[in-house]
Structures are given as structure tokens and as C-alpha cells.
Amino acid sequence: MQTPVSPPQESLADIRREIDRIDDGILELIAKRLDVVERVRAYKAGTGSLGTSPIRPGREAQILRRLIDQAGDRVPADLCFRIWRALIATASLKQAAIRIHGSAGFFASPASQALLREYFGPTALAEHPSEAAALKTVAAHPGDLAAVALDGPWATAWLEGHAGEAQVIGVLPFIGAASPRPELLIFGHAEPEQTGTDETLVLTDGQLPRDFALQPLWQAKTGSLQLSSLPGFLSEGAAPLVGLTRSNGSLALSVLGRYPSPIEVRS
Numbered sequence: 368m369q370t371p372v373s374p375p376q377e378s379l380a381d382i383r384r385e386i387d388r389i390d391d392g393i394l395e396l397i398a399k400r401l402d403v404v405e406r407v408r409a410y411k412a413g414t415g416s417l418g419t420s421p422i423r424p425g426r427e428a429q430i431l432r433r434l435i436d437q438a439g440d441r442v443p444a445d446l447c448f449r450i451w452r453a454l455i456a457t458a459s460l461k462q463a464a465i466r467i468h469g470s471a472g473f474f475a476s477p478a479s480q481a482l483l484r485e486y487f488g489p490t491a492l493a494e495h496p497s498e499a500a501a502l503k504t505v506a507a508h509p510g511d512l513a514a515v516a517l518d519g520p521w522a523t524a525w526l527e528g529h530a531g532e533a534q535v536i537g538v539l540p541f542i543g544a545a546s547p548r549p550e551l552l553i554f555g556h557a558e559p560e561q562t563g564t565d566e567t568l569v570l571t572d573g574q575l576p577r578d579f580a581l582q583p584l585w586q587a588k589t590g591s592l593q594l595s596s597l598p599g600f601l602s603e604g605a606a607p608l609v610g611l612t613r614s615n616g617s618l619a620l621s622v623l624g625r626y627p628s629p630i631e632v633r634s
């Protein structure tokens with residue numbers, strides 16, 4: 368027996384007109400957002416802070432965390448992430464031309480390209496023969512970024528100083544189910560900003576002592592060196608890192624960067 372169906376109260380055309388009105392509203396709001404970004408660009412140009420990079424990873428992370436939290440069950444976290452990353456990437460490109468430098472070997476990975484595309488949208492990718500060449504280029508162009516695979520051959524180039532003042536400003540993926548460690552590191556000159564949920568990436572020659580105050584969030588080997596992501600926005604000159612450096616000089620600890628922790632969502 369068929370279940371009786373009640374005739375729809377409204378026509379499909381009426382419902383679709385409502386979708387069209389909502390889309391018009393979204394479009395107007397996007398245009399308004401881009402106009403406000405132009406004022407941010409002018410402000411940064413006026414204070415000289417565009418000279419380094421228009422990208423503010425801390426602010427970007429706070430926007431995403433707030434909206435994903437506010438969306439709750441009404442809008443999937445992944446949709447929020449994709450929409451606002453597309454908006455933020457375009458907003459950044461409106462402020463300055465940005466390129467992402469990487470080695471040919473790194474860009475040959477479709478998975479790496481996909482992670483970069485979903486985070487940086489249409490930002491241009493510039494291919495180099497090696498990680499060292501990509502890091503050297505970002506050192507010379509502070510508004511640009513460099514991307515490397517966590518398990519790629521970048522650490523020696525970094526230790527040899529090829530990245531200049533560039534630091535790790537973020538890791539990808541930025542959203543997802545808890546994973547043991549990220550896949551990509553992003554280098555740049557954006558000023559690190561504390562967001563309340565941050566990590567500090569350190570490179571050491573050997574394991575951190577077992578009794579060290581902080582439990583690493585993840586660790587990875589890179590060549591003979593040890594990479595550890597520590598919870599918090601830490602400074603080399605303050606506790607607990609300063610004590611670690613003093614009592615364990617042979618670790619040759621260097622801070623690679625400080626950045627907002629990725630967003631963990633249940634799969």
C-alpha cells in the first residue's frame with residue numbers, strides 16, 4: 368500500500384525564488400566583505416605592515432574557529448572551512464600578490480596540491496628545483512610563502528639558513544579528524560599572533576628529555592633531527608624552552624615557528 372502524500376503547499380518555483388533571494392543576499396555580503404578588506408589593505412599600507420605579508424594566520428584561525436563553533440550542527444564544519452578559506456584567500460590576494468614556492472618534487476604530489484588549493488584558493492604556485500631554492504626565494508620575497516612536505520628534505524636547507532627570517536607560520540591540513548601529525552609546513556614572514564590555542568615547532572638534535580615539562584602534540588624525524596610540536600605560544604628566551612636550552616646544550620634546539628593549532632572535527 369502506498370503512503371498517501373499531501374500535496375505541496377508551495378510550488379517548486381516559489382521555493383527556488385527563495386533560494387535566489389538568499390543567494391542575492393550572500394553575494395551582496397561577499398561584495399561588502401571585499402570592500403572592507405580594501406580598507407584593511409589601505410590601513411596596512413599606511414602602517415607599513417603590508418611590506419612583510421598581508422597574511423595574519425592567527426586572525427584567520429580565530430575567524431574559522433568562531434564561525435565553525437557558531438555554526439554548530441546547522442552548517443557542516445567542512446563547508447564553513449571551504450567557504451571562508453576561499454574568502455580569506457581572495458581577501459589576502461586583494462592586498463598583495465602572493466606566491467607559494469615549493470620544489471618540483473613536492474608539487475608533483477596531487478595530495479599536497481589539493482591541501483594547498485583548499486587552503487590558499489587561487490594563490491599562484493611557483494616551482495623550484497629543490498626545497499633549498501624554494502626557501503631561498505621566500506627569504507628574498509617576504510610577502511610570499513613556501514610549502515614543504517613534513518617528511519621532505521627541507522630541514523638541512525633551513526638549518527643552513529636558506530629561509531632567512533622566514534618561519535613556520537602554519538601546518539596543513541588545518542581541519543580534520545585528529546591525525547598523528549600534519550602533512551605540510553608553511554613558511555612565511557607573517558607576524559605570529561597568539562590565539563589561545565597555539566603550537567611551537569622545535570627542531571632538536573636528539574630526543575627531548577623525558578622529564579621535560581611539555582608533552583609534544585606530535586613528533587617526527589627529519590633526517591637525523593627530531594621535530595616536536597609543543598603546546599603553547601613559546602619563546603626561546605622564556606620558560607620552559609630557555610631552561611631546556613641551558614641544561615641540554617647538545618640538543619641545539621631551534622624554534623621553527625609558532626602557529627595556531629589546527630581545528631579538530633569528529634569524522
Ligand SMILES: C=C(O[C@@H]1C=C(C(=O)O)C=C[C@H]1O)C(=O)O
Nearest residue numbers: 407421422423426427455458459
Ligand atoms: C583582512 C585581513 O587580511 C587577511 C585576510 C583576512 C580575512 O579575509 O578576514 C584575515 C586576515 C588576513 O590574513 C586582516 O588582516 O584582517
